[in-house]
Amino acid sequence: MWGIRLIYNSEISLSRQIFLSFMERILTGEIKQGEALPSTRELAKGLGVSRNTVCEAYDMLWTEGYIVSRQGAPSRVANGLHIKHKKAESPKDKKREQAQVLWDFKTGQPDLTHFPWQLWSQIMREAACELPIRELEYSGPKGYEPLCEEIAQWLFRSRSMEVSPEDIFITSGATQAIRLLVEILHKDGQPFALENPSHPGIRTVITDKGYPLLWMPVDGQGADISILKDKEISAVYVTPSHQFPLGGILPARRRAMLLSLAIEKNFYVIEDDYDSEFRYSGAPISPIYSMDSSHVIYVGTFSKTMFPALRLGFAVIPKPLQGKWKHYRNYMDVQNPVFEQAALAKFLQKRKMDKHVQHMRRIYGEKRNILLSSIEHTFGPSAHPWGDDSGLHVALQFPGMEFGYQFVRDCRETGIRVSPLPRYCLTQTEHTDKLLMGYGHLNHIQIQEGIRVLHQLIKFNNPQV
Known part of the structure; x- marks a missing residue:
C-alpha cells in the first residue's frame, strides 16, 4: 500500500520503515505538497501492522515537519519539501583503469612485516589496564x-x-x-x-x-x-x-x-x-x-x-x-x-624501541645494498645515486635523460610506481633527470624485479642506456 514494503526481520523498526518510506517520497516529489495521507487505521489495515505502529510513524513525520494535521482532518504533506536533484553528469572521457602496481617504489613507507605486533598488542593491553x-x-x-x-x-x-x-x-x-x-x-x-x-x-x-x-x-x-x-x-x-x-x-x-x-x-x-x-x-x-x-x-x-x-x-x-x-x-x-x-x-x-630500530636498521641497510647493487648491475654508469647512506629512499640521477608525466604514465601501465624529482621542485624544469625511489617496504625480490622492469622501460625510450 502506498508503495511501502516492510522488512519484518530488519534491525530498523516497522514504524521507522514507514516513516523513511514517506520521507523519501515526499522529498523526491512523488507525494505532492498538500496531498492527504491515508488515515492511520486505513494504512495499518493495508500494511497488516498495528495501528500503534502507524501512529508512531505519523508522529515522527509530524515532529520533523513533513506533515501537518488538524483535529478531524486528514494529515497532509507540508509545503516546500520537494528537493530537485540534478542528475550527475557522466565525464566525457572516462579515465582508463590503471594497471595494478606490482613494484611500488613510493617513499616514506616502512616495512610493517617486521614490527613486533604481538608485543605491541600486549603493551597496549597493559597500558589500558594500568592507566x-x-x-x-x-x-x-x-x-x-x-x-x-x-x-x-x-x-x-x-x-x-x-x-x-x-x-x-x-x-x-x-x-x-x-x-x-x-x-x-x-x-x-x-x-x-x-x-x-x-x-x-x-x-x-x-x-x-x-x-x-x-x-x-x-x-x-x-x-x-x-x-x-x-x-x-x-x-x-x-x-x-x-x-x-x-x-x-x-x-x-x-x-x-x-x-x-x-x-x-x-x-x-x-x-x-x-x-x-x-x-x-x-x-x-x-x-x-x-x-x-x-x-x-x-x-x-x-x-x-x-x-x-x-x-x-x-x-x-x-x-x-x-x-x-x-x-x-x-x-x-x-x-x-x-x-x-x-x-x-x-x-x-x-627499551623495545631501541631494539626494534637496531633490528630495522640492519634490514633496511640490506635492502639499500640490494637496490644499489641492482642499479649498478642493471644500469652501470648511466645511473648515479645521490645523498648520504641513510633513510628509506634513494634519489637516482640519469644524466642526459628527462622524466616527465608521460614516463610516469608508462611506468604505471607497466606496473611500476616511481616519482620524478620535478614534482618536489619549485618548477617542473628542475632535476628532470632524477627519480626518487623508496625501498623500505619492498622485499629483495620486488626490488630486483622492479629495477629490471624499470631498466627495460627506460631502455625502450632511451636505447643508449
Missing part, C-alpha cells in the same frame, strides 16, 4: 607526561640531545606540528623559507594559508643558507640530517650560518628529523638543535620507526612559543588519544 581514571579526562595540549619523559630519554640515547620533558609537546605526526608552527610563526609580509626541492606537503600547508615562500636552492650538501642573508623571513624549514629528497647532510658551516642568522634576525628554524635513525654507515647525524636550541624547533615522528597509522609525533618547543602553541592546539583538537601515548611510553621505557 589511571584521571588520565581519561581532558588533559590539555601538552600530551601524556610520562611519554614526554620517555621521549626526552630516547632523544638522549639515540641522538645525544639534552631536552627537558617540559619542552616536549605530543602531536598527531609531524604534519600537525608543521601546521601549528606555521600559524604561530607567521609574520605579515615575510615568507617562510623552504628547501628546493622539498616535500610538497610542507609547501601546501603554507600556501593554503596564503603565506609567501622563499626558496633555498639545494645541492649535494643540502640547502644554500647564504640566500637568507639579506631577507626578512617568518621561519626556515630544513631537513638537515638527510635532506628530503636529495639526501645530503647540511655541513657544520652552513648550520652555524643558519643559527647566526636566526639569532640576528630573530626567526626560528624548524628542524624536521624524519628518518635519521636509519643511517647505515656511522652514527646518526647530530641535529642542529644540539648546536644551539634557542631558535630551533625540533620536530620528530614515530611514523617510520614504528608504523604510520600510530599518528604520534612530537615537537620540542622553545619556552617563548609554548603559550601560543597551547592556545592553537586547544582550538584544533585539544589532545591525542591517551591509550596510544601510554603504550608508546611503555614501549620506550622497556
Whole structure:
C-alpha cells in the first residue's frame, strides 16, 4: 500500500520503515505538497501492522515537519519539501583503469612485516589496564607526561640531545606540528623559507594559508643558507640530517650560518628529523638543535620507526612559543588519544624501541645494498645515486635523460610506481633527470624485479642506456 514494503526481520523498526518510506517520497516529489495521507487505521489495515505502529510513524513525520494535521482532518504533506536533484553528469572521457602496481617504489613507507605486533598488542593491553581514571579526562595540549619523559630519554640515547620533558609537546605526526608552527610563526609580509626541492606537503600547508615562500636552492650538501642573508623571513624549514629528497647532510658551516642568522634576525628554524635513525654507515647525524636550541624547533615522528597509522609525533618547543602553541592546539583538537601515548611510553621505557630500530636498521641497510647493487648491475654508469647512506629512499640521477608525466604514465601501465624529482621542485624544469625511489617496504625480490622492469622501460625510450 502506498508503495511501502516492510522488512519484518530488519534491525530498523516497522514504524521507522514507514516513516523513511514517506520521507523519501515526499522529498523526491512523488507525494505532492498538500496531498492527504491515508488515515492511520486505513494504512495499518493495508500494511497488516498495528495501528500503534502507524501512529508512531505519523508522529515522527509530524515532529520533523513533513506533515501537518488538524483535529478531524486528514494529515497532509507540508509545503516546500520537494528537493530537485540534478542528475550527475557522466565525464566525457572516462579515465582508463590503471594497471595494478606490482613494484611500488613510493617513499616514506616502512616495512610493517617486521614490527613486533604481538608485543605491541600486549603493551597496549597493559597500558589500558594500568592507566589511571584521571588520565581519561581532558588533559590539555601538552600530551601524556610520562611519554614526554620517555621521549626526552630516547632523544638522549639515540641522538645525544639534552631536552627537558617540559619542552616536549605530543602531536598527531609531524604534519600537525608543521601546521601549528606555521600559524604561530607567521609574520605579515615575510615568507617562510623552504628547501628546493622539498616535500610538497610542507609547501601546501603554507600556501593554503596564503603565506609567501622563499626558496633555498639545494645541492649535494643540502640547502644554500647564504640566500637568507639579506631577507626578512617568518621561519626556515630544513631537513638537515638527510635532506628530503636529495639526501645530503647540511655541513657544520652552513648550520652555524643558519643559527647566526636566526639569532640576528630573530626567526626560528624548524628542524624536521624524519628518518635519521636509519643511517647505515656511522652514527646518526647530530641535529642542529644540539648546536644551539634557542631558535630551533625540533620536530620528530614515530611514523617510520614504528608504523604510520600510530599518528604520534612530537615537537620540542622553545619556552617563548609554548603559550601560543597551547592556545592553537586547544582550538584544533585539544589532545591525542591517551591509550596510544601510554603504550608508546611503555614501549620506550622497556627499551623495545631501541631494539626494534637496531633490528630495522640492519634490514633496511640490506635492502639499500640490494637496490644499489641492482642499479649498478642493471644500469652501470648511466645511473648515479645521490645523498648520504641513510633513510628509506634513494634519489637516482640519469644524466642526459628527462622524466616527465608521460614516463610516469608508462611506468604505471607497466606496473611500476616511481616519482620524478620535478614534482618536489619549485618548477617542473628542475632535476628532470632524477627519480626518487623508496625501498623500505619492498622485499629483495620486488626490488630486483622492479629495477629490471624499470631498466627495460627506460631502455625502450632511451636505447643508449
